[in-house]
Amino acid sequence: MSLETARRVLRIEAQAIEGLLGRLDARFDKAVELLFQCKGRVVVTGIGKSGLIGRKVAATFSSTGTPSLFLHPAEAHHGDLGMLVRADVLLAISYGGETQEIIALLDTVKRLSIPLVTLTGNPRSTLAAASDVLLDISVKEEACSLNLTPTASTAASMAMGDALAIALLERRGFTPGDFAALHPGGQLGKKLMRVENVMHSGDALPRVHVTAKMPDVIYEMSAKGLGMTTVVDDGSRLAGVFTDGDLRRLMQKRKGESLELTVGECMTRTPVTIAPKELASAALNLMEQRKITSVAVVDSDRRVLGVVHLHDLWTLELF
Numbered sequence: 001m002s003l004e005t006a007r008r009v010l011r012i013e014a015q016a017i018e019g020l021l022g023r024l025d026a027r028f029d030k031a032v033e034l035l036f037q038c039k040g041r042v043v044v045t046g047i048g049k050s051g052l053i054g055r056k057v058a059a060t061f062s063s064t065g066t067p068s069l070f071l072h073p074a075e076a077h078h079g080d081l082g083m084l085v086r087a088d089v090l091l092a093i094s095y096g097g098e099t100q101e102i103i104a105l106l107d108t109v110k111r112l113s114i115p116l117v118t119l120t121g122n123p124r125s126t127l128a129a130a131s132d133v134l135l136d137i138s139v140k141e142e143a144c145s146l147n148l149t150p151t152a153s154t155a156a157s158m159a160m161g162d163a164l165a166i167a168l169l170e171r172r173g174f175t176p177g178d179f180a181a182l183h184p185g186g187q188l189g190k191k192l193m194r195v196e197n198v199m200h201s202g203d204a205l206p207r208v209h210v211t212a213k214m215p216d217v218i219y220e221m222s223a224k225g226l227g228m229t230t231v232v233d234d235g236s237r238l239a240g241v242f243t244d245g246d247l248r249r250l251m252q253k254r255k256g257e258s259l260e261l262t263v264g265e266c267m268t269r270t271p272v273t274i275a276p277k278e279l280a281s282a283a284l285n286l287m288e289q290r291k292i293t294s295v296a297v298v299d300s301d302r303r304v305l306g307v308v309h310l311h312d313l314w315t316l317e318l319f
Contacts, residue, residue, distance in 0.1 A: 009143040009151065016139040016152035017159045023136045031117045031133040032167045035066065038115075040087030042068040045076070047101050049150040050093040050157060057091070057161035064169040064179070073101035081108055092118045093161075095137070095153045097125020106130050119160055121153055135160055176279060195283050196276035198313065199297045199306030200226060207232055207304060210239045210264035214250075217242055217263045230296050230304045231267045237302045240267035243294075273298045276305055284313040 035042055042061050046054035054070055061068035071083050071090075084090070090109055092102050097120040109116055110130075118131040121138035128134045137160050143151035179192060200206075206224035208217050210231050220229050221244065228243040242263050250258045250266050258266075273296045274283050283295055287310050297306040 005145075012141060012143040013152050013155040016156045019139065020137065020156055020160060020163075027133055027135060028163075028167075031135060032164060032171060034089055034115050034117060034133060035061075035091070035164065035168055036171050038066075038087070038089040040067075040085055040089070042066055042091055043071050043084060043088050044068060044091045044093070045071045045073050045102060045105065046093035047073050047099055049154050050095060050099075053154055053157045053161065054091075054093050056158065057093070057165065060162065060165040061168070064165050065172050065174045066165070066168050073099070073105060076105060077101070081105075084108060084112060084114060086112045086114065088112075089115045089117065091164075092116060092127060092131075093120075093157055094118070094125075094127050095121040095150065095157070097122035097127040099127070102127060103130075119157055121156075193280045194276065195274055195278045195280055195297055195308050196306070198280050198283075199276070199308040200224070200312075201297075201306035205304070205306055206230060208242075208263055209233075210262070210267075212263050214247075214259045214261055214263065214266075218247065221247075226294055226307055226309050228294050228307070229263075230307060231263050232304055236304060238271070238273065238296055238298050238304050239264065240269045241271040241296055242267045271296055273302075274308065275299070280308070280313055283308050284310070287313075 042058070044054040044058040044061070051072065058068040058070040069083065071080060076083070090105070094102055097118070103126055115132045116130060117133045117135070118127050119135050119137050120128050121136070122128060123134060123136055123138075137153065137156040139152040139156050141147055142149060142153060176192060204224065206220050206226055206229035208220050208229050208231055210233055217229060221227065221242075228241055230238060231240040231242055233239045246266065246268065250261075254261070272286065272290055272292060274286060276297050276299070287293065287295060293310040295308050296304060297308055298304055
């Protein structure tokens, strides 16, 4: 019985969202353009379930490059109207389109010449008539067996809000780097962390000059504990790298004379490198593809800035 209910609810909500596709037209483009051109904030308002959806939509806008806040329409009449300024755009969510608390905002909205975008299931409503752009989110039925509890309609509202947010994201050319800047914490923050934040640098960076003899190279590798060292020229530019594997192969091939060699004679001259602003996940992918455990981090002039190691990326749980 419960499984059948779940299937019916999911089917109805999926159909409600799919039904939005046939109603997408130039009005959606106009809504995106109004929101994109907004010089202030996108102020989202709604009450009840629509208010809960509105809070989520505002949060999604803010996290994807569109400054946004949520205005509770009832609280607006007790002082919060000051949150609205002329440069803003108001996005109202009201399925019936007759929410009195929102309609009471219209005088202020018109006085401040604030554009109004409305998500409603009633295109003939008071709110719809007052809107600069109307987006129809009507559904045939709610998933509730009583056809009363907002379910399919809230799913449609949420989906349309997400569609607006992602359209704006793409309109702005929002990049993973932009996303990283707005999500420094949590698992998303880890996945979007930059190489420069996890690399070994300064005194922890293994580095020897191209003329260094092998005893000094071995000492540097042991002291820094990364199983490798970068090799630099007089300008601190990357000349190559030398690894534990290189050392083992050298000892097998040259035996006793190996300690008399300079690192420049036996280093890898074309090592894999990465830029400091690249994502840590990109460094992990690079190392897994090339089957290596560390990558030198260099700037545009190939000056060595650091080394990022596979084990450090594993500890970030980037998988």
